[in-house]
Amino acid sequence: EVRFTRGGKIGRIEENYLSRLEPGDRFYFAGRSLELVRMDEKGALVKLAKSAPDSMPAWGGGRMPLSETLCAELRPLLASYSRGAPYGLSRLLDQQQERSAVPKDTEVLCEWLKSKDGSHLFVYPFEGRLVHEAMASLFAYRLARHERNTFSISVNEYGFELHSARDIDFKKLFRDNLLSPAGVDEDILSSLNHTELEKRQFREIARIGGLLYTRYPGKKKTMRQLQTSAALLFEVIREHDPGNLLLAQARREVLESQFQIHRLEGAMERMRASKFLWKSLESPSPFSFALMLERLSTRISNESLKDRVERMRAEWLK
Secondary structure, eight states, rough: EEEETTTTEEEOOOHHHHOOOOTOOOOETTTTEEEEEEEETTEEEEEOSSOOSBBOOOOGGSOOOOHHHHHHHHHHHHHHHGGOOOTTOHHHHHHHHHHOOEEETTTTEEEEETTTTEEEEEOOOOOOOOHHHHHHHHHHHHHHHSOOOOOOEEEEESEEEEEEEEEEOOOOOOOGGGGOTHHHHHHHHHTTTTTHHHHHHHHHHHHHHHHHEETTTTOOOOOOOHHHHHHHHHHHHHHOOOTTTHHHHHHHHHHIIIIIIHHHHHHHHHHHSEEEEEEEESSSHHHEEEEEEEEHHHHHOOSSSHHHHHHHHHHHHH
């Protein structure tokens, strides 16, 4: 709960966000620039700030992937650009159309860009973050089977980027079998450290199945003890009974919960029936710039993200 020091409730804000603030920090909330005075048992006491805020509140829901229904509505919304840009997006989509293209509902936009960092492929299925994580890993794995390479991946809700330090003609490498439904499960798991994912999922399955006990009369097991017991049980079953149904269940749940495999298969089927729109970029488009920022934000640097963006902008304007 956020309240003024003189009284008056402003609203509610996520606790995780407030826990990162110190007295004196400024943030923007409910249309006002506020300064944190102190925290109490009810929440945050604030006053109006005299200068611009340092940050914007970020809710955990902002990282939740787009749902299948929302994605199905988003693609036709963008496709309606030719009849007039959706409200509030005209400037962004005008620049995207000028530098690259705004895909129609029956098209999949693919952009490729060469920079001093290497080659970049940007693909925009508009299927949500979880589907894009799985699809990017799948594409990278299948591309690497044709030509040995190392790819770095960045994803957001609208698409994904494959980046290679080598000079690659992605359009030439892009084959029909990248979207083949054959062996999707195996290829995704092969592209990731699936054993650790399955081991973590197996712990919950084993607990529900009665193979692990979280407590005994008068004594409760710690999380570390549960993790150790589950890991040992997982390794024994995997070595001596690889066809065990509990292992198969763990794998199914990993594919479903981590990668939404049913949505991935549906997205790939839709993409196979779509037209691929290839665009070569001289500088990042608005869509691709967001993906490049995702990759930049994961790097360890003593530069601020703003400084790195300005440096990148200066390089492209040369």
